[in-house]
Amino acid sequence: MTKRTPTLCFLIVLCLLALVVPITAQAPGDQPxxxxxxxxxxxxxxxxxxxxxxxxxxxxxxxxxxxxxxxxxxxxxxxxxxxxxxxxxxxxxxxxxxxxxxxxxxxxxxxxxxxxxxxxxxxxxxxxxxxxxxxxxxxxxxxxxxxxxxxxxxxxxxxxxxxxxxxxxxxxxxxxxxxxxxxxxxxxxxxxxxxxxxxxxxxxxxxxxxxxxxxxxxxxxxxxxxxxxxxxxxxxxxxxxxxxxxxGNVTPVPTTATVMEAVPVPTGTITPKTTATVPTPYPVTSPTQSPLSVIPVMSALGIAGVCCGRLLQKKD
Incomplete structure (x- = not known):
């Protein structure tokens, strides 16, 4: 029992992480x-x-x-x-x-x-x-x-x-x-x-x-x-x-890539384009996957810890 308890705890951690990783690797709303x-x-x-x-x-x-x-x-x-x-x-x-x-x-x-x-x-x-x-x-x-x-x-x-x-x-x-x-x-x-x-x-x-x-x-x-x-x-x-x-299923090379700016509305005579307010630039053409979220990973480790503790209590 002494040798098998740490091994069992380790397997529990791996199983929980395997469930967490596929979910957190895809950021919600991430549309390349x-x-x-x-x-x-x-x-x-x-x-x-x-x-x-x-x-x-x-x-x-x-x-x-x-x-x-x-x-x-x-x-x-x-x-x-x-x-x-x-x-x-x-x-x-x-x-x-x-x-x-x-x-x-x-x-x-x-x-x-x-x-x-x-x-x-x-x-x-x-x-x-x-x-x-x-x-x-x-x-x-x-x-x-x-x-x-x-x-x-x-x-x-x-x-x-x-x-x-x-x-x-x-x-x-x-x-x-x-x-x-x-x-x-x-x-x-x-x-x-x-x-x-x-x-x-x-x-x-x-x-x-x-x-x-x-x-x-x-x-x-x-x-x-x-x-x-x-x-x-x-x-x-x-x-x-x-x-x-x-x-984003293929990767063409942009013909021209520039920052988009707001368009002024001329009243009477046309005035030069204002640059006081610039909208947030468009997303990059090949966004990478989001890193793993810390909360699900910590939750998995916590659950594993509880399971290991219960096993150790039974051992005692």
Missing amino acids: INVIYQNSFATDPQWITNNPSLDYWDPGLEMYHFSIEPSNGGYAYVPINNYDKGSFTFEYDVLLNRVDPGATFRIGFSGSEMDPATGPNVLTEFTNAKYGQIMWLHLVTPGNMMVEVNSQNDDTLSSGPAAYSGPTVKYELNKTYHVMVNYDADQKVLSMKVNEKISGDQIWSYYVNTGEALRGMNRIYIGSIGDYGPLDIYASGYIDNVRLTSP
């Missing part, structure tokens, strides 16, 4: 991600454009200016070479100073055509047309199936039975919005969420079923390719904090 591209426009992003007088980096504001005119075929884009397929999240901030009737602001993640009628193309749009200033989620799959929804109540003419059924939501000029598009490859669902940047309040959110897997997108772009509206009308403003991420 891969940053495919992100840019806060603190430096020149070197986006490729055929319209540099209207689409350009503003060094004073540290944002990217756009002015989209229908029918002029203008565009600005950045190549994305490290995405092929799978789930992703695309997000950005936008400040619209002007959207004339008939004009559309659009930014998306697409193939090389950058055409709203050609897949693959995931587009977010802020329009000013039949229903006024509303928001759209527009998808063209790799098989060229088009699906779209907007923030107008029950617009079955545009969306069919998949139309948004909530109250109509309209955006405002001179207000900064944070837009997030999420593609869940497992569920084949594409969703869009729009929040007010300053308050964080969500103003609109909806989704579409993609019907097929999305793949082959290779650039983030803004522009009017495929838009055949009238000339001399514009959708103008600024984008900032553009980011494209994927779940």
